[in-house]
Amino acid sequence: MTAQHDFPLVNLHEFETTSSTGRLEYGSRVDTICRRSGFLAITGHGVPADLIETMWDETRKFFDLPLEQKLKACPRQPGDPYGYFTVKSEALARSRAGMDRGPLLPDLKESFSCGPIHPLTGREGADELAFCYAPTPWSAVSPAFHATWIAYYDAMEKLAERIMRLFACALGLPEAYFNPYFRAPISSLRGLNYPEQDTAPQPGQIRAGAHSDYGTLTLLLPQQGSGGLEILGPDGQWQAVPAIPDAFVINIGDLMALWTNNRWVSTVHRVVNPPSSRKGQDRRQSLAFFQQPDWDSMIEALPNCVSTGHPPVFSPVRSGTYLMNKFRSTQ
Ligand SMILES: O=C(O)CCC(=O)C(=O)O
Numbered sequence: 499m500t501a502q503h504d505f506p507l508v509n510l511h512e513f514e515t516t517s518s519t520g521r522l523e524y525g526s527r528v529d530t531i532c533r534r535s536g537f538l539a540i541t542g543h544g545v546p547a548d549l550i551e552t553m554w555d556e557t558r559k560f561f562d563l564p565l566e567q568k569l570k571a572c573p574r575q576p577g578d579p580y581g582y583f584t585v586k587s588e589a590l591a592r593s594r595a596g597m598d599r600g601p602l603l604p605d606l607k608e609s610f611s612c613g614p615i616h617p618l619t620g621r622e623g624a625d626e627l628a629f630c631y632a633p634t635p636w637s638a639v640s641p642a643f644h645a646t647w648i649a650y651y652d653a654m655e656k657l658a659e660r661i662m663r664l665f666a667c668a669l670g671l672p673e674a675y676f677n678p679y680f681r682a683p684i685s686s687l688r689g690l691n692y693p694e695q696d697t698a699p700q701p702g703q704i705r706a707g708a709h710s711d712y713g714t715l716t717l718l719l720p721q722q723g724s725g726g727l728e729i730l731g732p733d734g735q736w737q738a739v740p741a742i743p744d745a746f747v748i749n750i751g752d753l754m755a756l757w758t759n760n761r762w763v764s765t766v767h768r769v770v771n772p773p774s775s776r777k778g779q780d781r782r783q784s785l786a787f788f789q790q791p792d793w794d795s796m797i798e799a800l801p802n803c804v805s806t807g808h809p810p811v812f813s814p815v816r817s818g819t820y821l822m823n824k825f826r827s828t829q
């Protein structure tokens with residue numbers, strides 16, 4: 499399963515269609531990967547190629563619009579998570595406050611994000627409504643962009659559910675173990691555009707500052723042929739993540755590290771600037787789906803990840819407030 503690039507690859511379709519013994523073998527391999535880095539590439543995902551292509555087209559067209567038009571899609575209120583975010587409006591490294599994180603200059607990227615696509619269930623509290631059900635400014639984008647984003651979000655939500663089954667298997671749990679935590683997930687989808695760098699960035703300012711993701715699982719599609727994504731290894735060295743054809747790069751976020759009592763790593767990663775030799779020719783794009791359990795899901799160490807010698811490392815956290823506090827720390 500470890501192929502070119504020395505980057506771990508897992509075929510999801512093969513996992514789902516193999517025997518129960520085969521599934522356990524897949525689970526055990528995924529457990530080893532998640533203990534080491536929590537980053538792997540998923541093939542056999544079944545997401546239609548034409549949906550992915552339309553998603554790239556629509557998203558690129560949006561970022562190509564004049565700034566004044568994109569600004570019409572800004573979040574309705576400061577602190578809202580959805581809509582258009584200008585270059586230098588977020589510093590992901592600030593989400594790691596309190597750790598040794600170097601300079602905290604804002605990221606050299608722009609983005610558009612949307613929130614849950616399903617109707618509200620009527621059980622939501624005030625914070626939840628104000629934050630993760632804040633409106634996505636769809637009226638400020640084209641109908642084709644809107645329709646494509648909904649279809650892609652839906653495909654990512656289903657893919658993330660399938661990966662959580664693989665994760666349950668990797669942790670020795672029943673495959674449907676995580677389902678009750680995802681009755682009304684508050685996942686978000688983000689298109690990222692890292693513009694060409696015509697002028698040299700300030701010292702210490704990069705495309706996306708070093709951070710770990712906040713939720714359970716991120717499904718990332720880096721633009722083919724692009725570079726810059728790096729993960730921090732246990733040896734303190736940064737390692738490049740390749741953009742593998744027809745594969746999603748997936749990584750686990752803080753809530754999986756919490757759930758597994760640090761058995762799995764929520765690996766720190768960043769996006770670095772292109773080399774100055776490519777000045778003016780290295781725009782980069784990516785699509786990121788951040789899977790996040792229901793607002794009220796309490797995440798605490800799984801019983802099978804706790805022992806007398808290894809008591810819970812973290813206090814339990816509520817999914818929604820954890821996400822909201824992390825997001826707001828970066829603005
Ligand atoms: O654009 C990328 O490749 C990674 C972006 C990322 O890590 C994030 O937005 O959390």
Ligand SMILES: [Fe+2]
Pocket residue numbers: 709710711716767
């Ligand atoms: Fe990230």
